[in-house]
Amino acid sequence: EAGVAQSPRYKIIEKRQSVAFWCNPISGHATLYWYQQILGQGPKLLIQFQNNGVVDDSQLPKDRFSAERLKGVDSTLKIQPAKLEDSAVYLCASSLQGPLHFGNGTRLTVT
Amino acid sequence: AQSVTQPDIHITVSEGASLELRCNYSYGATPYLFWYVQSPGQGLQLLLKYFSGDTLVQGIKGFEAEFKRSQSSFNLRKPSVHWSDAAEYFCAVAPGGGSYIPTFGRGTSLIVHP
Numbered sequence: 079e080a081g082v083a084q085s086p087r088y089k090i091i092e093k094r095q096s097v098a099f100w101c102n103p104i105s106g107h108a109t110l111y112w113y114q115q116i117l118g119q120g121p122k123l124l125i126q127f128q129n130n131g132v133v134d135d136s137q138l139p140k141d142r143f144s145a146e147r148l149k150g151v152d153s154t155l156k157i158q159p160a161k162l163e164d165s166a167v168y169l170c171a172s173s174l175q176g177p178l179h180f181g182n183g184t185r186l187t188v189t
Numbered sequence: 190a191q192s193v194t195q196p197d198i199h200i201t202v203s204e205g206a207s208l209e210l211r212c213n214y215s216y217g218a219t220p221y222l223f224w225y226v227q228s229p230g231q232g233l234q235l236l237l238k239y240f241s242g243d244t245l246v247q248g249i250k251g252f253e254a255e256f257k258r259s260q261s262s263f264n265l266r267k268p269s270v271h272w273s274d275a276a277e278y279f280c281a282v283a284p285g286g287g288s289y290i291p292t293f294g295r296g297t298s299l300i301v302h303p
Contacts, residue, residue, distance in 0.1 A: 082232070111290070120193075120279050120293030121233070134290075169232060177223060177289055180232035 080104065082181035084170050090187045096158035099184045103151065103172030109133075111178060112145055112155050113169040121169055127153060160188045191216040191282045193294035201300040202270050210265040210297050212280030221283040222263040223291055224254055228276045236278075239263065240285070250274070275301040 083102040091097050103110050108129050113121035124143065125135040130150040138145065142161070147153040157164055165188045171178040194213045202208055214220065221240050225233040237248025244256040254265045263280060277298050281291035 118295070120281075120295050122293075123290065126290065171233075173289060175287075175289075177235050177238055178291065180225075180234075182230070182232040185230075 082170055082172050082179055084168075084181035084184055086184055087182065088185050088187075090189065091160055093162055093188050094159040096156065097160055097186060098157075099155045099168050099170075099186075101153045101155070101170030101181060103153075103170070104174075104179055107172035107174050107179070108150075109173045110147055110153050111171040111173075112153070113171065113180075115167040115169055115183070117166070124155070157186075160186075162188050164188050191220060191284065191292050193280050193282050193292060195278075195280055195294035195297050197297045198295070199298045199300060201302060203302045204272050205269050208265075208267045208270045208274070208299070210278050210280075210299070212263045212265065212294060213261050214263065214280075214282045215261065216282055216284070219258070219285060221285045221289060221291075222254075222256060223281040223283070224248065224252070224263075224265050225279045225281060225291075225293075226250075226276050227279065227296075233279065236265070270299075270301055272301045272303065275299055 110127045112124045115121040124138045125145045126133040127147045130147050145155045167183040169183045171180045192215045223238045224236040239256045277296045279296045280294045283289045283291045
């Protein structure tokens with residue numbers, strides 16, 4: 079089966095700019111997750127979708143981060159405006175009923 | 190809330206030597222436990238998981254882990270390390286009861302010397 083696809087792989091922006099990441103989960107996986115992985119730390123959950131509804135966004139900094147999964151398949155994560163501390167790898171994962179499957183991530187550098 | 194402690198930030202071993210990566214968790218009930226591996230520039234790959242039953246679980250790439258309830262530990266082992274095992278290893282805990290959403294430890298970086 080095809081894995082979780084993410085794009086772009088790398089992104090460099092200046093602070094206060096906006097950026098968007100895209101994720102295509104494994105076909106048939108109803109649940110989709112976005113994680114933030116800061117250098118030297120484990121991944122931290124930002125938001126969880128079940129189909130096109132948000133299940134948990136308690137760790138999402140909603141003043142600057144937003145995410146959507148309009149048709150219950152692909153998802154986008156947006157940061158506007160970006161701060162230096164947003165530099166991280168953003169991982170998308172999906173699951174059906176079991177362990178999560180992760181994509182290769184998008185490495186964001188904010189200068 | 191659950192938490193995971195990986196006490197070793199870096200571990201250095203020689204190729205062919207045995208390996209043990211430590212993981213301790215804090216959670217009231219019996220959680221689901223996982224080990225993931227992350228190679229440079231890659232996402233997280235599931236090595237093995239524990240849900241219930243036999244406390245010694247086998248995973249991919251020759252890895253195994255043992256769940257010890259009395260010590261709240263889930264240490265990862267491999268009898269003979271290969272240079273390609275050099276990567277970041279993450280222990281994770283999920284609430285269980287059908288919830289698989291992991292909380293990750295900070296990771297242990299494995300360095301393999303020839």
